[in-house]
Amino acid sequence: MARRRDLEGHRERLSAATWSVLAEHGLAGLTLRAVAERAGCSTGLVLHTFPDKQALLVHARTLLHERTAARADAAQESGSEPLDALRAVLMQVASGSDDKREEARVWVGFLAAALADPELARLHRAHNRAFLRRIRQLVAACRPDWSPERVARSATTLVALVEGLNALAAVDLDTYSAAAQREAIEAALRQIRAERPLSPHGDTGSTAGSGVSG
Template sequence: MPKIIDERARREAIAEAVWAIASRDGLDGATVRAVAAECGLSTGAIQHSFPSQATLQQFAMELIVERVTERLAETGTTDPHPAPCDESATANHNTLALVSNHRNPAAISVAEARAVLDETVTAMLLQLLPLDKERETEARVWAAFSTAALTNPDLAPYARKMDALLATFCRRCVESLISGMPADDLAAGNSRSAKSAPTSRAGDPAAIAAHLHALLDGLALHLLVNPDAAHRRQATALIRSFVASLT
């Protein structure tokens, strides 16, 4: 019987090979020959899935957008574990204990509920920063594609799509922090008594969301240039400080 090939899976594997090369050598190094060698396929197999290098780059960039969209959707509708940071294991354990009661608001006080919300949003935001090897590789790949998109009109739409995605995510996080409601509850259109919502010193939500977006972009670039532990701790502290400023 002829071998059945999952074309979507093969296209994704090829795109991931492009990512690996772009992370190490830049996007210019991701030639068809280099990609074929990276993923163990012939150049003919690569060209069967992608007629040109341009279509390969477009799919690779589109797949990054898809993966990030999926990850943000997951962290926006579940209770994520806090990202690694400088706090003690005991503090993290206590936060997780509060998060475990997130779906049972009656079990925790208003102050505890706010602590859960702040920690959850902080963890979601830290997922967008290169604070570990996996996220550093992803950020390096995206930086390579974004740079190429400045002069490649075929890649520019994907860069704009990612930018719009992050802008929406930042807006939801800010609205959540200002209202005191989890982001998934906001998305579902739920509401709660204004008396139970903590007060906030926040200003214009749109301006604050734009500030957050710029902060994330700047920190991501800073961490790519300076990926040592001290700078990662500083970036984590800055995100925590931003979240706390909206309480």
């Protein structure tokens, strides 16, 4: 049992070191030696957990997904109404802080690497589709009167919007500022909020959360 705890602690330390190297040096700087130096251990110890750089890249890509999925879970739970939850999930993708822009640069690096790496491409598709399913469910909750096809189209548009803004902001924050990203997301949400079906009380449903999130 103690050995298992030691192994888990070692892996957590290497995970933290992996993300630290990624954030500072990008995908090109992610090497077994760099992770070992950041973790304060030998390269051999890193190789005991990750047999080669490919395994390290797969771990780093999975780590990125886990970080963003946990943040999306928290954002979704913060919304009292479906539209609030949708807004919160979309807004947490926007790269309005240094940490988020750092994460966006890492994401763009993995996307570029996936073009030539089938395993990274598989992971990218799986993680992106998981996010798309989340958005599709939220759109369906906002607009139960829409057909599944319309919900799917809207969700795909929203995911493409926020991922595109995130990637573009990573290299051109002057044009794709945090404020510009928020306004683009709000404009897309207005299309979902417009002409909402009547509630049982005869109004058009809750308007809570219609302002821009922080």
